[in-house]
Amino acid sequence: MSPRVAREVSIVASAALAVCAIAASGLVLVATPARGATSGSVAKPPAVADPETPYRGHGDAFSYGGHGELRFGHDRQAGVSNPDWFSVGQAGGFVEARLHPRWKLALKGAYDRGQDDFTLERALVEFKTGGPLRIHAGVIPAPLGTTNLSHDAPACEFADRSLVATDLVGVPYSELGIGIAGRAAKGAFAYEVDLVTGFDDGIVMGGAGGTRIPSGRNNYGDQNGVPALAGRVVWSPGGGSELGIAAQSGRYNRTEIAGVTVDQARNAHLFVADAASSLAGFRLFGETSLALVDVPPGLEGLYAERQWGASVEAGRTLFDPVFGGWKKSRLTASVRADAVDLDARAVGDSKARVSASLNLRHTTHAVLRAGWYYEVRHDRFDNRIPFAGLTLTAASYF
Amino acid sequence: MTHLPWLQRLHRATKSPSGSGAPPSSAPDRAAIPAGAVSLIAICVTCAILIGCESMLTTKPDPADRFDEPVVGLDNGELGDFQDGHEQFRKAFSIREGLGPVFNNVSCASCHSGDGRGLAENILTRFSRGADLVPGEGGPQLQTKAIPGATAEQVPAGVDVSYRLPPPVFGVGFLEAITESTILSNEDPGDSDGDGISGRANWVTPAGYVPADEPGGGTAPRVGRFGRKASVSSLLQQTVEAYHQDIGMTTPQRPQDNVNPLAPAPEGLDEAPDPEVAGNHVADVIQYMRMLAPPVAGEMTDRRLQGEGLFATARCNRCHIPTMRTGAHEIEALANHQIPLYSDLLIHDLGDELADNRPDGSADGREWRTAPLWGLRVARDFLGGDLLLLHDGRAHSVDEAIRAHGGEAAASRDAFLGLTTEERGALLDFVESR
Numbered sequence: 001m002s003p004r005v006a007r008e009v010s011i012v013a014s015a016a017l018a019v020c021a022i023a024a025s026g027l028v029l030v031a032t033p034a035r036g037a038t039s040g041s042v043a044k045p046p047a048v049a050d051p052e053t054p055y056r057g058h059g060d061a062f063s064y065g066g067h068g069e070l071r072f073g074h075d076r077q078a079g080v081s082n083p084d085w086f087s088v089g090q091a092g093g094f095v096e097a098r099l100h101p102r103w104k105l106a107l108k109g110a111y112d113r114g115q116d117d118f119t120l121e122r123a124l125v126e127f128k129t130g131g132p133l134r135i136h137a138g139v140i141p142a143p144l145g146t147t148n149l150s151h152d153a154p155a156c157e158f159a160d161r162s163l164v165a166t167d168l169v170g171v172p173y174s175e176l177g178i179g180i181a182g183r184a185a186k187g188a189f190a191y192e193v194d195l196v197t198g199f200d201d202g203i204v205m206g207g208a209g210g211t212r213i214p215s216g217r218n219n220y221g222d223q224n225g226v227p228a229l230a231g232r233v234v235w236s237p238g239g240g241s242e243l244g245i246a247a248q249s250g251r252y253n254r255t256e257i258a259g260v261t262v263d264q265a266r267n268a269h270l271f272v273a274d275a276a277s278s279l280a281g282f283r284l285f286g287e288t289s290l291a292l293v294d295v296p297p298g299l300e301g302l303y304a305e306r307q308w309g310a311s312v313e314a315g316r317t318l319f320d321p322v323f324g325g326w327k328k329s330r331l332t333a334s335v336r337a338d339a340v341d342l343d344a345r346a347v348g349d350s351k352a353r354v355s356a357s358l359n360l361r362h363t364t365h366a367v368l369r370a371g372w373y374y375e376v377r378h379d380r381f382d383n384r385i386p387f388a389g390l391t392l393t394a395a396s397y398f
Numbered sequence: 399m400t401h402l403p404w405l406q407r408l409h410r411a412t413k414s415p416s417g418s419g420a421p422p423s424s425a426p427d428r429a430a431i432p433a434g435a436v437s438l439i440a441i442c443v444t445c446a447i448l449i450g451c452e453s454m455l456t457t458k459p460d461p462a463d464r465f466d467e468p469v470v471g472l473d474n475g476e477l478g479d480f481q482d483g484h485e486q487f488r489k490a491f492s493i494r495e496g497l498g499p500v501f502n503n504v505s506c507a508s509c510h511s512g513d514g515r516g517l518a519e520n521i522l523t524r525f526s527r528g529a530d531l532v533p534g535e536g537g538p539q540l541q542t543k544a545i546p547g548a549t550a551e552q553v554p555a556g557v558d559v560s561y562r563l564p565p566p567v568f569g570v571g572f573l574e575a576i577t578e579s580t581i582l583s584n585e586d587p588g589d590s591d592g593d594g595i596s597g598r599a600n601w602v603t604p605a606g607y608v609p610a611d612e613p614g615g616g617t618a619p620r621v622g623r624f625g626r627k628a629s630v631s632s633l634l635q636q637t638v639e640a641y642h643q644d645i646g647m648t649t650p651q652r653p654q655d656n657v658n659p660l661a662p663a664p665e666g667l668d669e670a671p672d673p674e675v676a677g678n679h680v681a682d683v684i685q686y687m688r689m690l691a692p693p694v695a696g697e698m699t700d701r702r703l704q705g706e707g708l709f710a711t712a713r714c715n716r717c718h719i720p721t722m723r724t725g726a727h728e729i730e731a732l733a734n735h736q737i738p739l740y741s742d743l744l745i746h747d748l749g750d751e752l753a754d755n756r757p758d759g760s761a762d763g764r765e766w767r768t769a770p771l772w773g774l775r776v777a778r779d780f781l782g783g784d785l786l787l788l789h790d791g792r793a794h795s796v797d798e799a800i801r802a803h804g805g806e807a808a809a810s811r812d813a814f815l816g817l818t819t820e821e822r823g824a825l826l827d828f829v830e831s832r
């Protein structure tokens with residue numbers, strides 16, 4: 001079998017795996033009786049500071065909190081150890097102020113190792129109507145999949161996010177905009193529709209080596225004056241099951257620079273589908289994404305016009321509680337397989353990874369995590385470059 | 399605020415919805431696969447990972463099979479320089495960092511697979527009109543990519559065109575360390591010995607920015623040794639021109655952007671300040687390439703020994719000289735070594751079939767530098783199983799490459815063709831094991 005054929009087989013197999021996982025989750029969803037609204041993707045924080053949540057605060061009016069993660073890793077590339085054995089995975093804080101029973105201000109910012117920068121993830125004002133509809137405006141987390149909406153380290157199962165999250169969606173990804181969110185059918189369906197600034201030309205201008213969606217994140221402004229449309233629809237029949245479809249579409253480039261026309265309008269589209277459910281005691285989660293980018297003609301052939309990825313993970317609680325003295329402790333194990341193809345037309349330029357993780361949670365909001373991953377990257381020549389590592393992370397809300 | 403990932407939902411799902419202490423809703427699931435068994439599996443897997451750490455955490459490939467390994471004998475400082483250069487060699491530039499306005503690729507490593515040759519898609523197009531490099535028409539190299547707002551170049555009408563596959567970069571430090579007198583000692587420009595082979599050096603004038611204390615530098619003509627026609631004498635020049643022509647990045651040596659002169663890009667399109675690549679990074683890359691070791695040749699079997707004999711009998715070794723000796727070099731590990739490059743670094747007339755009819759330095763359109771044969775043993779590993787030999791990669795095997803030889807190499811080619819199938823196989827096995 002030639003390398004090209006083998007790779008295509010592996011891509012098809014990965015796609016089939018992702019589709020099967022999502023389909024399986026969907027079947028479980030269908031088989032699961034609805035119990036009402038339990039979705040976490042659009043869940044609201046508690047109104048009152050609750051010791052069982054990350055929030056601390058003073059009554060209804062104000063709540064706040066923070067989170068952090070320390071990562072100790074023994075990472076290797078093709079047998080050579082990476083000297084960076086310690087890093088801060090995340091460090092951030094969040095506040096919420098209820099100005100009125102219907103009005104809320106929310107602010108969240110965090111340093112994130114995945115982005116290697118401090119990001120304003122949330123700075124919004126939200127108005128809740130009398131019904132299930134909410135209106136929000138400001139810096140909004142892009143509703144592009146569960147991972148982007150819920151990615152705090154203490155709440156995650158793995159030390160590193162999936163390749164879909166890091167290389168396609170660019171978690172954490174927030175943007176300026178205004179939109180609505182709400183629920184329907186007794187909470188079984190949730191939706192969010194936003195008009196946002198969208199990606200900027202960093203998709204092609206800022207990406208080192210080619211098209212890179214995360215390089216087009218622009219939290220603070222609109223480069224071309226044309227808003228993008230982002231939205232997500234979630235079906236949550238209950239039992240922790242959820243099926244979400246999300247997309248963002250809009251112009252990403254500038255047609256004029258310093259008054260000179262340099263290009264025609266070009267669009268980028270990002271689609272994300274995710275599903276979560278449980279089967280035979282295992283919790284399943286899958287997320288897949290497809291990016292379509294209208295690349296300027298001078299970059300065709302070198303910059304990708306189509307990228308995609310998929311991630312499938314399964315987890316199970318092993319001990320609950322772990323020790324008699326730790327009533328709230330839990331030990332969970334999870335495995336994940338994920339892959340991204342950063343140029344669907346190129347032979348290489350892809351990554352695939354498997355990860356395993358053991359999570360000891362002393363309380364719900366603090367975790368000590370031991371993990372292992374093995375990642376294979378293929379450069380544009382399709383040369384294979386293996387990466388692997390053992391990680392020990394400690395993460396907590398505070 | 400949302401802090402409810404799927405695991406927390408799992409936790410909820412495995413508890414009573416009301417949290418009243420009722421039996422977990424997923425109790426039947428847990429019974430399906432006992433937690434104890436799962437725990438045992440998880441612990442076993444963890445132990446297997448820890449016990450098998452070496453393979454589970456990747457293993458180092460055999461350095462002899464790589465193009466990106468350092469030469470033996472470097473001191474700690476040099477190894478540090480090697481690592482710095484390695485990083486710069488692999489660095490892919492973004493448009494915001496200065497890529498373009500016209501260019502061919504985004505990094506050094508994007509054209510040199512594993513630091514070896516490039517693929518057909520990496521082929522570079524050189525053009526000129528006779529000895530005129532036609533800079534006013536985009537010469538001497540075509541840039542096929544352009545950033546938004548700029549226009550990629552087209553080959554102008556009526557020019558001489560030559561296609562060049564990116565050559566390997568390993569071992570160039572050893573080539574640099576060979577003295578000019580050693581190279582010239584193999585010259586026979588007038589074919590005084592009457593063997594039909596008349597190699598000569600390509601005397602070239604270094605670019606003005608190459609100082610006299612740089613190997614191959616100065617104002618006087620020097621022996622060219624790098625490139626398909628040995629038209630460059632200095633690694634500094636080779637590197638700076640690659641940044642400028644191939645990647646569209648300015649350097650302290652060439653601080654002006656390379657533009658398409660026939661379709662100038664609007665002012666301000668390239669917002670990165672010049673030079674876009676710092677001088678120390680250029681130096682890092684040069685030092686890195688200097689210290690790249692050639693792969694180790696394969697084991698000499700009886701068949702290969704036979705092939706080596708036939709290689710000499712066919713007089714292939716008159717140009718593909720098996721070894722040359724390096725002279726002094728500032729990197730001690732490169733100095734005074736007998737290196738198995740299988741080349742004389744001279745230019746030879748290789749006949750009509752390979753001629754590009756485009757002069758380069760003092761080399762005419764039929765002359766090419768004898769290509770070093772080292773590294774052929776593992777070249778396929780980095781080219782998707784192909785070999786892509788000769789200046790434009792037209793030959794997919796050593797056999798095809800030999801058959802394309804003409805001119806001064808015609809007698810050797812004919813001698814090869816006169817061998818039996820078994821003998822040709824032995825010769826090819828020997829060459830492909832270098």
